[in-house]
Amino acid sequence: MIRTMALVGGVAGAIGLSQFPEFSQQYLQRLSGAVGELRIVVVGFDAAALASGKSRADALASMPDTGFEGELKQTLGASIARFERLDADLASLRAASPLERLAQPWNMADGDLVAKTWEDFKPAVPVTADGAISAAIGFAGGWVLVGGLLGFLTRPFRTRRRVRKAA
Secondary structure (H helix, E strand, O other), rough: OHHHHHHHHHHHHHHOOOHHHHHHHHHHHHHHHHHHHHHHHHHHHHHHHHHOOHHHHHHHHHHOOOOHHHHHHHHHHHHHHHHHHHHHHHHHHOOOHHHHHOOHHHHHHHHHHHHHHHHHHHOOOOOOHHHHHHHHHHHHHHHHHHEEEEEEEEHHHOOOOOOOOOO
């Protein structure tokens, strides 16, 4: 029974993880678009700050903390921080192969982008080497996870074989 369930876990892992290369590619496309849009805001703000003879940090610091300007200051600060984080993630993910992306989940951690990618994602049969390797990793992981968990949970219920001592 445990072996059958472990096999089911392995197949589920293979099916699930085989989709990762395509999902990561679609996430990368959305990430690139988000970075491009945020870059427009950041470059515009930096240009306005420079025209006033200020750095980005000085321009933000000179904005009042209350009212409309305060809200704008918070929004710009958050946009700049998100741009810097997403731009670094984009550079790292672009430099990585689909299998290397599998080992970098922290670079795919923007909840909004993950949700939007997942909304439009359509699973497909993987036909690339990356998809096949991901499927193999998923199979092994699912097999070990389900087999190990079930083995651990059923251990107290197994009968022990008695070993007779030779007299």
